[in-house]
Amino acid sequence: MNGLMMDYPLTVTSLMRHVNAQHGASEVYSLTVENPAHRTRYAEIFRRCAQLANALRRLGLKPGDRVATLAWNDYRHMELYYGVSCMGGVLHTVNPRLFPEQLRYIINHAGDRYLFADPLLLPLLEKLHPAFPAVERYVLLCGKGALPESSVPSLISYEELIEGEDDNYDWPELDENTASSMCYTSGTTGNPKGVLYSHRSTVLHTYASGLSDIIGLKSTDIVLPVVPMFHANAWGVVYCAPMVGSKLVLPGPKAGDPEALVAMMNAERVNTALGVPTVWMGLLSYLDASGQRLETVSKLVVGGAACPRSMMEDFETRHGIEVCHAWGMTEMSPLGSVNAPTAGSADLDAGALLAQRLTQGRAPYGVEMRLVDDNGEALPRDGKAVGRLQVRGPWVASRYYRAEESALDNGWFDTGDVASIDSNGFMNITDRTKDLIKSGGEWISSIELEDVAMSHPAVGEAAVIAMPHEKWAERPLLIVRLKDGAAADADELIAWFEGKVAKWWIPDAVRFANELPHTATGKVSKLKLREQFIA
């Protein structure tokens, strides 16, 4: 017997309708190339979404067609998010920092018909457009007057595209399983893979983000996603902030500029910001060097890579800013877990509490986690057993775009992470499956060693990789970038590990580098490090 409740599809369109009716007056600030402080409101963004949808219909966009963006976080990008998805198209956010070969592969694999790009990325487009035969139309995210001469065919400005279009659009009633957006993972091996989100998965992910122990925004919050809108929907912030009416502060091309970020946060009275550890490390250094303060920020959400202990301590003790550790991945829309205390946390001593807070946190309802051993047998949630982390839920990918086979292992998605989970659900990633070091038949966690190295005052960045070893099969090799002006030698760094990890975990050797190689998503590329230091 079925319930007798309304059949009401979960769509981004209904979310837009809600925001428009209720939070239309909430502000959206953007920094763009044209305007250092562009201000608009959600209602105005949606009005322009309708114009955009009418323009795209005029260009011939059909349901399911892919529309690519190469863009920073700003209001026009947000208009594309809602306009394209709600008219039945698929917004394909592309990371402009990918290598040209990856961009070529991704845009062709997705079959994007339209490409919207930030003016700063025009040089990239001029170089690459001949490689995108399926793209019919290029649009630059700027006003008519700001459109430069260009070799890109049929290039027009966004404002010219939507100008004069009707600001009403008969948004279709979509099935909730309709595809809404897509994002490619830039795997370190093989070709990138496309994750195709649905309206339903997006809406459910948005609800979970709004829970108090997850991101939990309120109408009165002012939130700055440093995490780019081309990284798994800026962790969903472009949906969950409007849902509750929070003000959005979008840093445009300045997301990597600590000075600009601090100025923006203080001027716009931001209280919550989200980004990867490297961004916050840079910000911390800038605050230390400049003597500036974050005047209104009370909470930083840190995800995308493990949060270094020293960074959490620095922000909390010296700046009074709560650091909230989160974890996710593109295949998870991306939210997997967030760290928030339980009732029992209050009884922990300072050390145990910090250890708990440094875990990746707990899954919201909607993400199920389990650990399995190499034979696929489930492991206990006792905080000790370490195994492959697998997940399932309504916003977890089941298959990659244009892939023949399922991405699942017996109904579960294997994250590629190795982790433990305690009885309260606190999940602690000890490594990526492929980054573990197997020494004498036992596993050593590269992440834990990196965390110890990062706590040394002279270390700016650290990575540990496996070095082949005749007797032990593999041994850890520590690679370090020292802070500017700091000094330390290998012996001193090796001694630093004593008493902090098991003796046999201590790296055998240290190499110094002026810079560590990073992937396009800002993580240290261990693939490149292996090529550089092992070969």
Place this chain on the structure above:
Amino acid sequence: MNGLMMDYPLTVTSLMRHVNAQHGASEVYSLTVENPAHRTRYAEIFRRCAQLANALRRLGLKPGDRVATLAWNDYRHMELYYGVSCMGGVLHTVNPRLFPEQLRYIINHAGDRYLFADPLLLPLLEKLHPAFPAVERYVLLCGKGALPESSVPSLISYEELIEGEDDNYDWPELDENTASSMCYTSGTTGNPKGVLYSHRSTVLHTYASGLSDIIGLKSTDIVLPVVPMFHANAWGVVYCAPMVGSKLVLPGPKAGDPEALVAMMNAERVNTALGVPTVWMGLLSYLDASGQRLETVSKLVVGGAACPRSMMEDFETRHGIEVCHAWGMTEMSPLGSVNAPTAGSADLDAGALLAQRLTQGRAPYGVEMRLVDDNGEALPRDGKAVGRLQVRGPWVASRYYRAEESALDNGWFDTGDVASIDSNGFMNITDRTKDLIKSGGEWISSIELEDVAMSHPAVGEAAVIAMPHEKWAERPLLIVRLKDGAAADADELIAWFEGKVAKWWIPDAVRFANELPHTATGKVSKLKLREQFIA
């Protein structure tokens, strides 16, 4: 084109699995007839749910079968919530305070096969059971030893029923549209109507409840639902508290006893409690009379009827407790709106802010509201236009149980309320459609007049009804119960309205009563007042 995300049904079963894995250690306190301080944990509750499901399977329960409860808020009732729904049955929570004739109608109309009742309600059961021919089995919510001699056939205790059953159950993979529970509305006219919730509607309602600006519980919260579990699922608290791991404090038969409530709140360190205004008015009187304090409560959620201004002011100024006004109805699962500030609220002066906070608040994403006039034409959201309030969304009823026709009007559910909505979404109910007073062709709000009357220091309870009038068609009649020991006459009360409402709104006459009649859900029965004072 569809997205490629997991097909993961939204079921109470997946919620139970989540809570079990993650918040299994969170505490549930119950006061029962047998035990003034029963303590358990979610994991233990779910273990017993499995035993209950095995017992019900043994008794022959089939998917879709209805299981009735006549019970207060305690852990056994909660076990029925999850056990019955997750095995594919339908939990039918019945209000024990209904009149015998209504109970007979409801239980027969629902076709309940099993009936679980609190020991305190055995006398009721003994009187009524011959009227329930379809009920095959009666279970008393107590231990084996507490089961009294009784004329109720085949009566057994709950503990005897589940004793020795396997504490594993192969919970079925249900379709998310499967019915999970039902609740009858006790309309003031006609027969009660059954609302049939689904797993999907329940889960989505639970997500929305968890949003920071809605109920927004955290894992560290301790929450006491005074609102009964037979009133639209205790406003969803029995789902949303476990979802995030909050501790639940369940007051059993003492929900109407201010002294017991205050003791329980202080002893269990409750920080959030939910209930109807009459409960909080009683609590306030008790606090005033006894000189006691609520030591840990920081927030009261008030719904089910309009929150009197004086009550909000008293709790906030004299007790430092935030009063949060909410609105809903059985047909809405029941959550419709909650009052939380916007960024703009900070700019309001004290009077305007209080006026905003006394509105029913704003709808979460998932509830769409509109106002229509008598011709069904949509009215503006300008805070001024007043019309019939209609709603739609995934947790709004579309049809009543066993009804032939839809409950909707062009896809919208008519709430029977008359309201305004401002541009920020603050919805203000001015009356029930049927309680409006039409005087000289203009509407007078009975609720506003009642609110003014209630602010008089001598008034304990007030109600305004329409009195037939030769010239004006209808005129307002004020009916008042004075506080114990307080004195006021009709002239003084009528004078109290001067300057507070339009002159022509001021009631023409006042009647005094020692007690006002209430419906089974605790609201003043205007139907009875009309019979008593108009006829």
